[in-house]
Amino acid sequence: MARRLLCAAGITLAVFGLTACATMRVSSYVERGLDFSQYRTFDWGPADALPVGDPRLDQDRFFQDQVEGAIEKQMAARGFERSAASDVPDLRMHYHASINRRVEVREEDHSGNCRDDDACPARVIEYEAGTLVVDIVDARTNRLVWRGWAQDSVDGVLGNRDRLRRKIDEGVTRMFVGLPRAR
């Protein structure tokens, strides 16, 4: 009995681990104590500061347009304005996408000799995780004042424009929930 209960706890852990990896992980950090209402305008950082970080996304105008469009939409929704080309903005935006190999634990399908959860073997599988990091920098002090990110599996996403667009929209929308509003 004792063994079964504790094994159940162990399996619960494995299941927690599985859900944590299988879903998109989104979060943001903000500089503590900073008065965000001092900011109103933003612009993109210099082009050379925007490396994409993976050859499959480099020079991909569709990807860049989707990311920049999603970010500009979220900034506008929080009261920020894109500054005129001749003006110095309050904030400069940067983003960086990268793809890393990660591993997660997956249960084998319930089939054959494996009738219940206890008997189903688990496998460690490797997958590709894409991370989109958005940095907002105070243009005057050049300090990072906010960073948001979204991380999810990109298996079957990079080659499918529709799915890529939906992932970008979801990630950007969710990470910007943590951005304070403009003045």
Added chain:
Amino acid sequence: MYRLTRIESLAAAALLALAFDSCAPVRINSYVVRGLDFQQYRTYAWGPSDAFSTGDPRLDNNRIVSERIAKSVDQQLASRGFEKRESGVADVLIHMHVRLDQRIESDAIDREYARCEVSDCRPYVYDAGTLLLDFIDTRTNQLAWRGWAEGGFDGVIDNQDWMEARIDDAVAKILARLPRDTSRNR
């Protein structure tokens, strides 16, 4: 009565196992150059930030995190009688390194706490973080002391409050191992 106690202990073990998943215990290590009189150091400054990748894009060039670590170290060192130098030469230069990797535990928790049957044991994967602090003697340019903390960071990075609490805890535990007799500095 015996049964209740048994269930209580089981619950405690299960909670412990849960705690392991989201915040594996922080392991602290340090070493000091043998024969070195650490009391000779009184002032410190921060060395240039390191150019190495942390292994995780969420933490690379993340100044919000590195400044939190620095602030936490500053507070701990002030309470131990060190004085921070913004300019001029200090006795020691401090460098910080942060590293994050995924680790795979085949069935360590199950084996340790549940003694599960082989077929029941599940591997699990977690993010492991290392925070390392180096104290470099500015006169000799040699490493005088190194302390580091390693622990699970699953779910912690995606929450700024938890991350900051974890940083403060790790820094306090690392610097508690400094070979320093604070009574001599009063």
